[in-house]
Amino acid sequence: MINKINRRTALLGLGAGTGALAAAGVLPRSMGFAQAQSSAPIKIGFQKHATGIGAAYGRWYGATTDAAVKRINDNGGINGRPVEIVTEDDGTDPSRGAEALEKFANQHDCDVAFGTLFSHVVIGSAPRAGELKIPYFVVSEGHHVASGGLNRYTLQPGITDVKSQVISMAPFVANNLGKKVTMIYPDFAFGHDHRDFFTQAIEAQGGEVVAKIAIPPTETTFTRYFPNIPRETEVIYHVMVGPAVLTFVKELGEFFGPSRPEIFGFIDSLEAVDINSSGLEFLEGTYFWEGMPRHAQADQTEYDKAYRAAVGVNERGASIDDPANVSTFAHMFGCWETLNIIKAGMESADYQGPQDRTKLIEAVEAVTDMPESEDHPQGDKLFNGKTHQTFGKQYISKVSEGRLVLEHTASIEDGLYEDEVDYTTQSF
Amino acid sequence: MLASLEGAVISAILVLTAMGLSIVFGVMRVVNVAHGEFFMLGAVLAWVVTTTLGGHPVFGFVAALIVVPVLVGCIAAGADRLILKRVNYDPDRTIVATIGMLYIIQQATLMTYGPEARPVEAPFNTRLSLPWFEFGDEGFQMIWPWGLSITSYKLFVIFAAIAVLIALWIVLTRTKIGLIMRATQQDSDTAQAFGVPVGKVYSWVFGLGAGLAALGAVLVVPIQQAHYLMGGDPLLLAFIVVIIGGLGSLPGTVIAALLIGMSDGIISVFFSPTLAKIIATFLVAMVLVFRPQGLLGRAPS
Structure with a gap:
């Protein structure tokens, strides 16, 4: 069908246009600027x-x-x-x-x-x-x-920020898990923050980072990075992002089998992934940093309850409509x-x-x-x-019976560091 | 040991993907830039098939293994009829056309399947650890160190790839279908004169190539995950393999896939995966400079 424009429709259009203009522009002006x-x-x-x-x-x-x-x-x-x-x-x-x-x-x-x-x-x-x-x-x-x-x-x-997070995590890792740490992190700014600040923080606790394994965040298969983990490693510190995090953690489990060292991970490695996915059974007894506990804890606050209800996630941090759709709760x-x-x-x-x-x-x-x-x-x-x-505050949870159970809460003071900049002195 | 096993898995997938690319080029003289997307499509459809069927992982996986390559092959054959035939298989224009197909497939997947990576459960997956012998404090002993292991599924992938390869070899060299394909490859005009339906052969071959990529993807998806951007890496590696092996040469493709896969596995494990990619790309450059027709390719006469 072809719409022909004749004089009548043109006039109609013009009339409607003028009307709309009047409605949008003229009327509010007459009714007052402030209100609009x-x-x-x-x-x-x-x-x-x-x-x-x-x-x-x-x-x-x-x-x-x-x-x-x-x-x-x-x-x-x-x-x-x-x-x-x-x-x-x-x-x-x-x-x-x-x-x-x-x-x-x-x-x-x-x-x-x-x-x-x-x-x-x-x-x-x-x-x-x-x-x-x-x-x-x-x-x-x-x-x-x-x-x-x-x-x-x-x-x-x-x-x-990451610097504060890792400063507050290092004492727990050094005192409870081990002093010789191998870090596995994504190879971009966020991972480098982890690498630099955790290395400093664990040294301040008398520990050391024995190996640093950087993985591109677009990587899809990880087993070939793991042989660089030294045998003396007492703790694996892992943080990974990207679409393949589930594969990453699964392959970590397959790599270690029953003889794993202690494992401390940032929940980033499992954001949006169900902790009970098949292949992740080895995570039982490992530790995770969480920005906010994904699984509702025994002493859940009313604020946490109201927040979950508003966003639409259940007590396991998954969508209420679809329990397979796990949220990025810690962020x-x-x-x-x-x-x-x-x-x-x-x-x-x-x-x-x-x-x-x-x-x-x-x-x-x-x-x-x-x-x-x-x-x-x-x-x-x-x-x-x-x-x-x-x-x-920062939270450390331990996986026990398929649940992330809060083990340690680091206070705000644990994560403070000296100012490195004063933006208020910059002009706008 | 771990290095060579990892390398073998990489080679297995690579050889299927590269074989598809190589056959398509060999017979049709078409450089299929959308090949990686057919790979991705295979992985995504594998997820669709396994989740819609539900039930035991083995059941879903076997169904995916049969249905998905056929489905992807049909899509590819349709694309051949619809697009490549219309540009008369002109080498330059087919490259542009397949780049277009790449984006259409990728974006269509993004719009329907979404941007998430989704896992497909392996039909069986037991961890097999391997012993290691060393002279310790108590003399010669056998230890089971961490890391030295493979899963039963990864072994299956290696054997499945070998089986498919042998089947493909038999089809190409021992059957009439293979004969027709080879005839078309050598001289499509003469083949047409002898009553070979060249147009149909082209569609079949294009479908076969895509089907092989999809088959590789179905095999790999329980190890990795299905994601709409996963086609990039296999495309690049398949091109590297095909260039090193010689475009259109099937034995060359197999040898190059082994070479690249194994070196990738071994170099990644002992040095770094980035170095492995650098070396592979360097190898391509060297092959192009000193042996432009590839390791086993025939020089144009």
């Missing part, structure tokens, strides 16, 4: 790892973000305005990450950008955030924020908490629009203590406005 502005949504650009090696994280960062935004909107939004999430897929790729930020700033008119996990994407995107002068709230764990390598527009208020709380911090920051800065972006950053920099609450279900937080980095 205050009801416009606050737009938060969500840089999502929807595809690429970070897809499992992206999916759950998305679910947590939606739940947090729904809760904020149900409670009246931010400064009385609703929050709207604008999602862009970054393909877990640094150059696409920077493009996503450009779209947020220039096309979607977002107020802030948020949500990145993978450290290479953060490092690739942050300079662009500084140039575009858009606040960039990352949920990445990497030490790049607190190291001073980024800029005043990049903040990490919702999740503890995704960062999205929830970061959005609540953005809300708190915008409200204390009386944020009205992009012209107030610097006021927002100053307001967040002024934050210090964030007590455990529904806004912060993972636990108490201490934010350092100078380094733009937050510090929280």
Whole structure:
């Protein structure tokens, strides 16, 4: 069918257009400027790892973000305005990450950008955030924020960085598991943070790293890396990311068989994977760092309960609708908490629009203590406005009878270190 | 020991994948850039078949082993009819066309199957540890160190690949199908004149090549996981193998696959996997410089 444009339809179209213009442009002006502005949504650009090696994280960062935004909107939004999430897929790729930020700033008119996990994407995107002068709230764990390598527009208020995590883990490893450690980590910035800071931290405890095995995060088969594990190894320290983490842990089990050393892993190696998958039986009795305990513990807080219900995960950290769909529970709380911090920051800065972006950053920099609450279900937080980095409790769980049971909680003080930068002295 | 076993598994998968690429090039003179995606498709469909059937892993796996290569072969044959035939198998244009196919298959998988890596359970998987003899404090003794082991499934992969290879060899050299394929390879115009349906042969061969890649993938998927980006590595390695072995030469492909697989296994274990890739690529460069037709390829007359 071909629609012919004749005079009548043209006139009709013109008439409708004028009407729409009047509705959109003229009427609000006559009804008052302030009202129109205050009801416009606050737009938060969500840089999502929807595809690429970070897809499992992206999916759950998305679910947590939606739940947090729904809760904020149900409670009246931010400064009385609703929050709207604008999602862009970054393909877990640094150059696409920077493009996503450009779209947020220039096309979607977002107020802030948020949500990145993978450290290479953060490092690739942050300079662009500084140039575009858009606040960039990352949920990445990497030490790049607190190291001073980024800029005043990049903040990490919702999740503890790797340096702090490993400093607080090292005493437990050295005192309970062994002093001679072999590290297996992904070969990019995040893994290098683990390598550098854990090596220092374990030496401070009188231990040593006897071998460092770097594996590209895109690798699909791992057995051939394992023969480099020295025989004297007392503890395996593993942290792996990417789509093949299940294969990684399985092959680790096949490699060791019944005669394994102690194993201490970051749960990253098993995020989005059921701990009871076949081939993982050998994990019984091994230890995991967890950002937030995946399995609900005996002394579960009401905040934890409310958070699980809002996001839609059960007491084993899997989707309520599909128990096979296991979440990235140890990381995704960062999205929830970061959005609540953005809300708190915008409200204390009386944020009205992009012209107030610097006021927002100053307001967040002024934050210090964030007590455990529904806004912060993972636990108490201490934010350092100078380094733009937050510090929280860290958890060590032991696998027993197919459950991750909390064994040790490292306090915030256990993970503190000296400031390496003061972003507040940088100009906007 | 572990090194050579790992190498043998890598070779086994590689030889199937590279064989597909090599046959397609040998008979059709088509450089199939989408070959890795047919591999990926095999792995993903294996997951689909095993999860839809459910039940015992053996049942699902055997079903996948039969259904998936046929299915992928049919898809490939369809693609041949639909696309490659229309560009008249022109060497330059088929490369561009198969690059297009690569993206279509990859993105279609992303849109339907999703970006996750999903595991397929192996039909059987027991860890077989191997003893090691050494002179310790108490004289000669046998120890069972960690690491020195293989799983029964990995052994099965090696033998399955050998079996498929032998079957393929018999088909190509002892049957009428093989004869027709070889005739088409030598001179397609004359073959056509003798009543060989060259168009059909091309579709069959393209399907066979993709089916072999899919078969390799079904075998490998219980060891790795099915993921929409998994086609890149096998494509690269298959190209390396085919170039070293000589494009279109089947014995050359087998020898090169063994060479690359074993060296990859051994170098990875004793040095680093990155070094193994560097050496493989270096080998390709050397072969291209000193023996452009490949180890067993025939120089163009």
